[in-house]
Amino acid sequence: MAEPADGSPDGDAVDAAGRDATGGAADGGPNGGGAGGRGPGERSAAAIAAAWQRERPGTPTGSIEIVTPIWRLAKLFADDRNRVLRAAGIDAATLDLLAVLRRSGAPYALTTRELTRRTLVTAGAISQRVARAEREGLVRRSPDPAGARAVLVSLTPEGHALVERSVDAVLGREAELVTGLSPAERDRLAALLDRLLTGLHGRIGPAE
Numbered sequence: 234m235a236e237p238a239d240g241s242p243d244g245d246a247v248d249a250a251g252r253d254a255t256g257g258a259a260d261g262g263p264n265g266g267g268a269g270g271r272g273p274g275e276r277s278a279a280a281i282a283a284a285w286q287r288e289r290p291g292t293p294t295g296s297i298e299i300v301t302p303i304w305r306l307a308k309l310f311a312d313d314r315n316r317v318l319r320a321a322g323i324d325a326a327t328l329d330l331l332a333v334l335r336r337s338g339a340p341y342a343l344t345t346r347e348l349t350r351r352t353l354v355t356a357g358a359i360s361q362r363v364a365r366a367e368r369e370g371l372v373r374r375s376p377d378p379a380g381a382r383a384v385l386v387s388l389t390p391e392g393h394a395l396v397e398r399s400v401d402a403v404l405g406r407e408a409e410l411v412t413g414l415s416p417a418e419r420d421r422l423a424a425l426l427d428r429l430l431t432g433l434h435g436r437i438g439p440a441e
Contacts (some may be wrong), residue, residue, distance in 0.1 A: 237293070247437070252262070276299040278297050278298040278299075278302055279298055281294075281297055281301060282294040282297040282298060285297070306420055310407070310410070313406065313407075313410065314403060314407070317402050317403050318399070318403070319401075320402070321398060321402045322395075323395060323399050326362050327362065327366055327369075327371070328359075328360045328363065328396065328399050328403075329352055329362070330348070330359075330363065330366055330372070330399075331371060331372075331388065331395065331396035331399070332349075332396055332399075332400060333348060333351050333352055334372070334386065334387070334388045334392070334396075335388065335393070335396045335397075335400070340387065341387055341388040341393065342385050342386065342387035342388070343385070343386060344377055344384060344385055345359055345360065345363065345383070345384045345386060346383065348363070348386060350436075363386050364391045366392065370389055370391050370392070371388070371389055371391055371392030371395060372386050372387060372388060372389060372392050373386075373387055373389055374386055375387070392428050401433045
């Protein structure tokens with residue numbers, strides 16, 4: 234299974250360029266409610282669905298109470314993660330690179346081709362990330378001993394230390410954010426989200 238193109242240790246709603254990928258629905262799209270000017274009740278997914286049915290009977294609103302909360306959660310999680318990353322002194326794209334190397338296991342080295350496959354970003358984007366991380370002393374490039382003119386990218390001690398600190402900061406924070414659900418509820422939600430995501434990948438493919 235490919236690694237998430239997330240700019241993060243485990244996946245989020247920020248794309249490979251660090252942009253907010255949550256789009257417009259949470260900020261006033263047809264199944265969003267806008268970010269201000271109304272009370273929470275008026276902006277609830279159920280209220281939005283009911284308003285569309287009132288104004289346009291027959292409008293297909295069956296997805297709103299699922300999709301709208303997902304958009305809003307993605308925006309909240311993305312914004313919070315970006316704050317954590319800034320405090321940790323690392324950007325999302327660099328953490329994505331370092332985290333993929335760290336998750337690969339000792340000796341924490343992958344070819345640029347494998348990095349491209351696991352992060353689901355272009356070869357050009359990986360080249361830029363690696364070059365920037367190398368300038369910062371976080372990775373080093375070397376010829377692949379296996380040959381085939383491949384380039385091997387490996388974590389430096391500084392890169393290893395940074396990814397350890399950053400992952401603890403990000404995942405520790407996000408563990409706190411989901412404590413409103415019981416362990417059993419988290420398990421059920423994770424299974425449902427995985428099922429929905431797998432189905433969508435099969436029907437419409439990954440995001441470009």
